[in-house]
Amino acid sequence: xxxxxxxxxxxxxxxxxxxxxxxxxxxxxxxxxxxxxxxxxxxxxxxxxxxxxxxxxxxxxxxxxxxxxxxxxxxxxxxxxxxxxxxxxxxxxxxxxxxxxxxxxxxxxxxxxxxxxxxxxxxxxxxxxxxxxxxxxxxxxxxxxxxxxxxxxxxxxxxxxxxxxxxxxxxxxxxxxxxxxxxxxxxxxxxxxxxxxxxxxxxxxxxxxxxxxxxxxxxxxxxxxxxxxxxxxxxxxxxxxxxxxxxxxxxxxxxxxxxxxxxxxxxxxxxxxxxxxxxxxxxxxxxxxxxxxxxxxxxxxxxxxxxxxxxxxxxxxxxxxxxxxxxxxxxxxxxxxxxxxxxxxxxxxxxxxx
Amino acid sequence: xxxxxxxxxxxxxxxxxxxxxxxxxxxxxxxxxxxxxxxxxxxxxxxxxxxxxxxxxxxxxxxxxxxxxxxxxxxxxxxxxxxxxxxxxxxxxxxxxxxxxxxxxxxxxxxxxxxxxxxxxxxxxxxxxxxxxxxxxxxxxxxxxxxxxxxxxxxxxxxxxxxxxxxxxxxxxxxxxxxxxxxxxxxxxxxxxxxxxxxxxxxxxxxxxxxxxxxxxxxxxxxxxxxxxxxxxxxxxxxxxxxxxxxxxxxxxxxxxxxxxxxxxxxxxxxxxxxxxxxxxxxxxxxxxxxxxxxxxxxxxxxxxxxxxxxxxxxxxxxxxxxxxxxxxxxxxxxxxxxxxxxxxxxxxxxxxxxxxxxxxxxxxxxxxxxxxxxxxxxxxxxxxxx
Numbered sequence: 001x002x003x004x005x006x007x008x009x010x011x012x013x014x015x016x017x018x019x020x021x022x023x024x025x026x027x028x029x030x031x032x033x034x035x036x037x038x039x040x041x042x043x044x045x046x047x048x049x050x051x052x053x054x055x056x057x058x059x060x061x062x063x064x065x066x067x068x069x070x071x072x073x074x075x076x077x078x079x080x081x082x083x084x085x086x087x088x089x090x091x092x093x094x095x096x097x098x099x100x101x102x103x104x105x106x107x108x109x110x111x112x113x114x115x116x117x118x119x120x121x122x123x124x125x126x127x128x129x130x131x132x133x134x135x136x137x138x139x140x141x142x143x144x145x146x147x148x149x150x151x152x153x154x155x156x157x158x159x160x161x162x163x164x165x166x167x168x169x170x171x172x173x174x175x176x177x178x179x180x181x182x183x184x185x186x187x188x189x190x191x192x193x194x195x196x197x198x199x200x201x202x203x204x205x206x207x208x209x210x211x212x213x214x215x216x217x218x219x220x221x222x223x224x225x226x227x228x229x230x231x232x233x234x235x236x237x238x239x240x241x242x243x244x245x246x247x248x249x250x251x252x253x254x255x256x257x258x259x260x261x262x263x264x265x266x267x268x269x270x271x272x273x274x275x276x277x278x279x280x281x282x283x284x285x286x287x288x289x290x291x292x293x294x295x296x297x298x299x300x301x302x303x304x305x306x307x308x309x310x311x312x313x314x315x316x317x318x319x320x321x322x323x324x325x326x327x328x329x330x331x332x333x334x335x336x337x338x339x340x341x342x343x344x345x346x347x348x349x350x351x352x353x354x
Numbered sequence: 355x356x357x358x359x360x361x362x363x364x365x366x367x368x369x370x371x372x373x374x375x376x377x378x379x380x381x382x383x384x385x386x387x388x389x390x391x392x393x394x395x396x397x398x399x400x401x402x403x404x405x406x407x408x409x410x411x412x413x414x415x416x417x418x419x420x421x422x423x424x425x426x427x428x429x430x431x432x433x434x435x436x437x438x439x440x441x442x443x444x445x446x447x448x449x450x451x452x453x454x455x456x457x458x459x460x461x462x463x464x465x466x467x468x469x470x471x472x473x474x475x476x477x478x479x480x481x482x483x484x485x486x487x488x489x490x491x492x493x494x495x496x497x498x499x500x501x502x503x504x505x506x507x508x509x510x511x512x513x514x515x516x517x518x519x520x521x522x523x524x525x526x527x528x529x530x531x532x533x534x535x536x537x538x539x540x541x542x543x544x545x546x547x548x549x550x551x552x553x554x555x556x557x558x559x560x561x562x563x564x565x566x567x568x569x570x571x572x573x574x575x576x577x578x579x580x581x582x583x584x585x586x587x588x589x590x591x592x593x594x595x596x597x598x599x600x601x602x603x604x605x606x607x608x609x610x611x612x613x614x615x616x617x618x619x620x621x622x623x624x625x626x627x628x629x630x631x632x633x634x635x636x637x638x639x640x641x642x643x644x645x646x647x648x649x650x651x652x653x654x655x656x657x658x659x660x661x662x663x664x665x666x667x668x669x670x671x672x673x674x675x676x677x678x679x680x681x682x683x684x685x686x687x688x689x690x691x692x693x694x695x696x697x698x699x700x701x702x703x704x705x706x707x708x709x710x711x712x713x714x715x716x717x718x719x720x721x722x723x724x725x726x727x728x729x730x731x732x733x734x735x736x737x738x739x740x741x
Contacts (some may be wrong), residue, residue, distance in 0.1 A: 073548035213359070220738050234740040237732075238558030244731035247359065247738055248677045251670065255653035256645075262363035283645035294406065333634055339644050340637060344626035348443050348618075351648055352374065354365055 007048065007063040008070060014039045015074040021214075024077070025310045037078050037101065046080060047097050049088040054088055054096045064088075065206050070073040072210025075313040077169055079103060079130035081203055086138035089196060093150035093185035095138075103134035103155070105174065106193065107200055107324050112139040113176065115149055120178040121157075129324055132160055132170030140187065140196050148187035153179060163318040167313070195270040200325030201282040202264055205257035208285045208321050209315045212250040215296040218311060219243060222300050239299060246295040249288040256281040263354070271339070273353060279335040289318040318320035359670065363652070364659035369651065370436045377440040380413060385444075392445045392619075393705070397538060401447035402484075402526055410441075410448070411481025416455045418465060425476030429589035431662040439611035443618055449523060454478045456610070458531050460484035462552065464536040465591035470552055474529065488532030488553070488577060495520075496729050498533060499545045499597065503579060505534035511586050512536070513550070514559075514579040524562045524575035538595045545597035550590035557582045569715045601674050608725060609657040614650045614678030616720060617685050617713040621647065624689040627696045628705040639692035643685065650678050669737030676730040683720045686713040 018036040040046050049064045050056020063125045064084055071081050079101045086102035087164035105128035106113065113123040121141060130136060137158065139151045157180060161173035220243060223234035233239045260274075293315040297304050304311040322328065339347055385392060389406050410416055415437045420426025420576045440454075441448050450454055451532045459478050462471055478485045494500035503516025524530065530553040537547035553560070565574040596711035621643055660667040687713050689711055697703060721727045735741055 086653065184500075216738075220740065223740065240735035240740050241728070241731045243738055243740060244676065244734035247669075247734050250674045251359045251361060252649050252653060252677060254359055255363075255656055256649040258361060259363040259649075259652040259656075262365070266365070274356050276644075279641070280645035280648040283642055284649040287642075287646075312548065328642070329638055332638040332645065334637075334641065335644055336632060336637030336641030339625055339640050340628060340630050340632050343630070344622045347622055347625055347644070351644070352443075353653060 005063060005066060007045070007057075007059050008066045010043050011040070011045050011067045011070050014043060014045070015070060015076065019074055019076055019078070021310045021313050023076050025308075025313055030077075033078050040078070041099070042340070044082040046101070047087045049084050050091050050097045053349040054091050054094070056091070056097055061265040062261060065202070065265065068203050068206040069210040069213075069257070072207035072212075072317075073214045075211060075214065075317050077167070077313075079082070079133055081207060082130045082134065085200060085203055086134075088199065089138045089140065089150055090152055090183075092191055093187055094317055095150060095152050095183045095185055098136050098182075100135040101130070101133055102136045102138055103128050104138045104200070105131070106140065106196075109197065109326050109330055113139055113151070115141045115143045115151065115184060116178070117144060119181065121151060121153060121176045121181055122178055124173060124175045127163070127171050127323075128171050128174050129165065130170050131155060131158075131172040131174050132162070137174065140193055141184075148192045149184050151181045152183040157181075161268040165316075167316040167320045169317075169345075171321070172321070173220075188271055194246070197325050198274060198278045199264065200268050201331070202257070202260045202278050204321045204324050205253075205260055205278070205281040205285040208318055209250070209253040209257040211318050212246075212253045212285075212288060212292045215292060215314045215318075216243075216246050216250045216309065218314070219246060219264070219296045219299040221308060222304075225279045226301075233299075239323075242295050242299060246292055246299075249292045249295070251279050253285040253288040253292070256284045272350075275338070276350060277354075279331040282326060282331050283328045283335070286322040289322055293318045359673075360660075360667075361653055361656040361670065362659065364432075364656050366432055366436065366655065369430075370432050373433050374436045374440060376438055377415070378639045380409075380447060381440065381444045384409065384446075384456045386621060388426065390445075390447045393410075393709070402449040402523070403447035404450060406447045407450040407481035409481070410451065411479055414479075415480040416451050416481055417459050417475065420459060420475060420479070424463070424471055425479030432655075434656055435611065439615065439651075442612050442615045445619060450484045450526065451478065451481050453487060453523065454483055454485040454529075456527070457487065461531060461550070461590060461599070465550065466552065467589070468589040469587050474552070476720065483529065484523055484527045486521050486524040486527035486530040486555075486575075486577075488519065488521055488524075488530045490520045492517060492519055496726055499539070499548065501533050501535055501548055503532070503534050505536050507536075508583070511588070512584045514551075514553070514582045514584060516579055518577040519565070519574075521562075521575045521577050522573050524555070524577050525564065525572065529553060530555055530577065531590065543597075547594050548596040549593045550596045551584050551597060552588045552590060553582070553584060554588075557584070561585070567719075570713070608675040608730075609654055609661075609667070611651065611654055613675045613724075614647065614654065614682050617682045617717065618647070618712045619709050620685050620689045623702070623706040624693060627693050627700070627702045629696075629702075633695070636692055636696075639688065643688060646681055650674070650681060654678070660706055669734055672725075672730045672733040672737070675725065676727060676734065679720045680727065683717045686710055686717055690714075 044057035047056035048059035052058040083102045087097040088105040090097050106125040108126045111125045111278050134155050137153050141149050141151050159175045163171045165171040226233050260277040263274050263277035414427045418427040418429045447611050505512040505514050533548050536549040540546045559580045561578045563576040564572050657670050
């Protein structure tokens with residue numbers, strides 16, 4: 001993952017120049033959104049996962065996941081991840097992606113959107129990240145007549161709640177009452193709401209892994225600078241051990257998320273092997289987010305609890321991202337039931353398959 | 355400066371999965387034949403079996419990464435990984451050869467005299483040789499460089515005097531690799547003055563006394579040296595310079611599958627006792643544990659890939675052992691909680707209880723052996739640039 005990669009390098013360089021967390025945290029408003037988004041769009045990154053013939057960058061899945069890790073490392077507050085996912089979803093059904101920001105859903109287990117035979121869309125998706133900032137929504141819906149369909153629709157066709165995530169990013173309940181989509185196409189055979197949840201969960205796992213890497217860097221740097229009792233607090237063993245634990249949680253997150261991304265990038269379909277990888281990643285990375293954020297805050301003390309300090313841009317997103325596309329508990333119940341249904345002696349062969 | 359933790363996803367190559375099938379078939383045959391039983395009474399903690407170790411050696415699964423001229427197979431580190439994890443999960447009785455295969459052999463290959471290599475390595479590969487590790491002493495544990503057991507130069511060799519403790523398998527061992535003081539530490543370098551030796555346990559002047567563990571098992575020993583003579587060619591590496599040799603070998607020891615799978619049977623028995631349709635609490639508990647062990651395994655496999663590629667991922671390996679041993683240590687407690695409402699009377703319940711009790715009792719050692727949690731976190735902290 002650390003090898004130089006032109007796609008990742010392009011993303012990193014734009015984010016560093018136009019969405020640097022420190023600079024953004026000092027900004028009085030969101031005026032930086034416009035230039036950052038324009039640069040990302042100009043570089044083809046927002047539609048990286050859309051094949052060229054559908055108007056996108058045609059980038060490998062693995063490279064897109066690596067970009068998502070950078071999205072986490074920079075605590076990106078524009079819908080780059082969401083637009084990537086939306087473009088990817090539309091491309092599953094061969095729908096070309098429009099320009100501009102998109103959001104993607106449903107992102108909560110159990111939400112149902114229904115397409116009537118006349119092509120009108122109804123239903124509520126409880127919490128779609130960045131819907132409020134998106135011009136279009138890419139959605140997975142069920143046809144009343146049966147079967148899954150991919151839907152592209154203008155956000156203006158929906159009623160949105162004015163919700164915000166813990167990080168302050170838009171997080172909206174989106175309701176349709178007989179709304180008219182821009183495009184509707186059948187989802188490919190075998191592609192359903194689960195597939196979208198898995199892809200979204202993998203994306204959020206990569207973002208959380210990146211954010212954990214960032215807070216590890218912040219906490220280590222702070223511990224080396226901050227002097228108490230006449231030495232840098234990094235010299236206290238209790239602080240060292242806390243940071244070692246943070247490194248451990250970060251390492252698990254990087255390994256689990258990277259493994260899930262690799263599994264999706266190399267799989268033919270969203271099969272059981274992908275389910276094990278992605279469910280495990282979302283569970284374990286979510287746990288790491290909880291632990292890791294707590295440790296980073298402990299190390300940074302009072303300054304880390306202020307709006308002035310950049311830490312909250314990462315920790316508030318870590319907390320929020322845990323809940324998108326299935327939280328730890330929900331994935332764990334599903335994974336636990338799968339394991340139980342297979343018999344005890346089937347567990348090890350399942351784990352050792354890769 | 356940013357901290358880069360690298361864990362590239364690694365898919366085990368096809369030859370590894372082919373080997374895995376061979377190992378599973380072998381283990382199934384041996385269980386069928388009664389060579390060992392994969393349960394608490396059969397010796398779940400890696401029991402000692404001359405018959406089993408010889409059969410494993412005959413398959414070419416000991417020293418499998420070593421040069422052919424020393425009896426090895428020159429197979430990959432990843433293939434060895436597969437054999438190790440399958441043996442561990444099957445609770446196979448590997449105690450006789452495991453330490454020799456994992457640690458002692460590689461140290462001898464790197465630092466041993468040609469005569470020692472030619473003499474000992476092929477016999478390790480045949481599953482005939484048991485090694486012990488003589489590091490800790492009554493006055494030095496985690497602080498290896500405080501060792502005081504002396505090796506004094508004499509004609510043609512060295513005379514060893516002193517005591518090692520907590521020496522696992524010393525009562526079975528044919529050899530011991532020990533750390534002995536050959537010079538006093540210097541002002542500039544307190545780690546100076548220690549030398550590694552291969553000790554032949556048949557040497558006159560060596561006494562092994564048992565130290566029983568809290569489970570009642572005999573694994574630990576006290577090893578007393580009284581003018582025990584070591585020939586010169588039993589020195590491993592540089593005289594007075596063992597400190598330079600100590601860390602690289604530990605990356606192997608720290609990141610392997612045995613560092614998070616030692617109580618894995620508890621998870622298997624938990625799944626069995628909760629049955630095919632667990633309640634929400636049971637399902638969530640199993641799901642989290644499976645996610646955690648899956649993530650650990652993927653991390654450990656990734657480190658194996660780095661070792662395979664000739665890297666020395668010291669910090670990554672320490673992290674695997676830190677997070678892994680804490681997980682395997684806590685597993686019995688989590689399983690106990692989750693099984694609290696499982697059916698009270700059933701054959702599965704009895705088996706679960708038996709495994710749980712055993713794992714609970716051995717759990718304390720998991721974060722002590724081969725580098726304590728505290729030592730590991732110090733290594734990680736150094737890697738982060740905090741020391």
